[in-house]
Amino acid sequence: MNQILGITLKLFRSGRFSAVAALVGLGLLLIPAGARAGCSFSSKAAAVPPIPFVSPSANQPGNHQDDEQSGQPVTIVGLWHVVYTATYSTSGPLPVPIVPPGSFPLVQSYKTWHSDGTEFDNAFLPPSAGNICYGVWKDLGHRTVKEHHVGLMFAPDGSLANIFTEDEIDTVAADGKTYEGTFDQKLFEPTDVFGTGPVVQEIRGTTAATRITVD
Secondary structure (H helix, E strand, C coil), rough: HHHHHHHHHHHHHHHCHHHHHHHHHHHHHEEEECCCCCCCCCCCCCCCCCCCCCCCCHCCCCCCCHHHHCCCCCCCCEEEEEEEEEEEEEEEEEECEEECCCCEEEEEEEEEEECCCCEEEEEEHHHHHCCEEEEEEEEECCCCCEEEEEEEEEEECCCEEEEEEEEEEEEEEECCEEEEEEEEEEEECCCCCCCCCCCEEEEEEEEEEEEECCC
């Protein structure tokens, strides 16, 4: 326990994490080993420590696609670094703060939007928790899209703990370099493969993404 507290204090002093992120990380380290885990937020901290939350400012300048200069229509198709920030959450299997009030960084991911209307998400989480997810999306016009996303959450013993869905509305900036939007994530029992039954837990918030390109 003293080692855990010492690590947490070092994180505060180093400035690498916000106070909220450090507190959330400490909470993950202290939860029971039998707690559930998932693609949206890792709770398998008894075996794997939380992955550090990377500041969006770490993105290198110039690593973007300039749709304005290319003359091509702005599109969400491509590879992105996405930051999810929670502004509302209920109690449930994921050990997150209950808000409002306040907000907290939920998770980050590398997200690929495909031109065929499908989407692939690789979250910054331990693979054993379930960090690979899939979705479908459609164009709403005015550089805005709607996405429906599904994923699996696993318990420390490898069994399926929960199904979750995530619905997003995202709007790409006029220059095609970033997008922002909102998300609504809901957890369901592991037998509810389509996510249509009673909601076990809900987390809502905002998205902020930066495009990644080959150049």
